[in-house]
Amino acid sequence: MSLEYILKISGPMLEGAKVTLLTFFIVIIISIPLGLFITLAGRSRFRPIVWFIKGYIYVMRGTPLLLQLLVLCFGLPMIPVIGQYLVLDRFLAAVIGFVLNYAAYFAEIFRGGLLAIDKGQYEAAQVLGMNRWQRMTRIILPQMFRVTLPSVTNETITLVKDTALLYAVAVPELLHYAQTAVNRDFTIVPFFIAGLMYLMITLVLTFFLKRIEMKVKFE
């Protein structure tokens, strides 16, 4: 197996890795704040909102992400009458699918994090004269992020790997180029290269997230 061959196929695979990374960053940047928003909205006193959010999270967590992606990419246009307006760019549709799915998971993580915070924290902050917004932003959310950071890290790493599902909705990403090379050249090497690339991404990510974890230990 020549170095030359590895270099040759690495070019398109790096192109694919770009799509993988792009998807990853877009999804993380949108789904974490969205998840937080969903968590906070889920605490609303307006019951219909709470039910809606419960239902949404139930569906997102109770069905395969792959099914959700297939519905968004190929299913929506088939809906009678309105389907014709729902033909999205496949990449866009897939990203929306990832965001909706991951936001639901993050929302559940954050909800658990909020439950872990002692009632005394709200009370002390209130007695010290902080208003709702100040209590939330200065006292509760920072602690919630601290508590949930390990789960958020896990979920983030999982997302890197889940981006491979783009393959199933024919958005060319890292795995797609590997598979193409494997079929064409009849060798397992591209799979190894793809694996290495995923490992590199998760390694850098883990390092980065661990550093954040160390920073917010509060000791």
Next chain:
Amino acid sequence: MEILRVTNVKKSFDGEPIIKGIRFAVQKNEVVALIGPSGSGKSTILRSLVHLETIDDGEIYIDGEYLVKNGIYNKPKEIRQIQRKLGMVFQHFNLFPHLTVKENLELAPKLAKLDSEEAISERCVQLLEKVGLQNRLDAYPSKLSGGQKQRVAIARALMMQPKLMLFDEPTSALDPELTGEVLTVMKDLAKEQMTMLVVTHEMAFAKEVADRVIFMDQGEIVEEGTPEELFENPKHERTKAFLKRY
């Protein structure tokens, strides 16, 4: 001068009356100890004063302004102003674990723009000196002992310059050998004429420091008086029975 007046306060939890028409007052510079068996409603009273519980009926006046009158609460804006006058120290400290000691003290006064940043920072150092923790400015609460945590919590409450300090069993969560340092800080406060309402099981402290002792049982005030009157010469059977345990 009256700092606190509580009249005919009633409060139920799930239809169960817990506070059954309570009346008492605290004068400026006075230290009042509130004692009574577990479940008698002592915490509920303190929590009602700082609006962590909502009372069903009665009146609460703080420094001449009403928090509740005839069971009807003042406007939220007024309530916030009135609450500024109260400081509260909890049994479990409730320090903010993600903030250093200094940040714990400075956050609330800064948010309330109580003073200039420099003045707040100066006050923070002074108060930590007062409670003997000036060298722990940058420590996180997780690195402090229980007694140190409670002293920080007291300093934090004092940062808001309250007119009345409320303490809800400030030493109950501490190992016996750590209660002394907290009680010493409270005694110092009393010497400096801070007005205090203290729920406590520390009878020795109540005897020594309190100007007046209120004994509560089953949501009612059974008896109140000077420490001598109440501890040496209790009038009611319920008081006697309670004190026998100490």
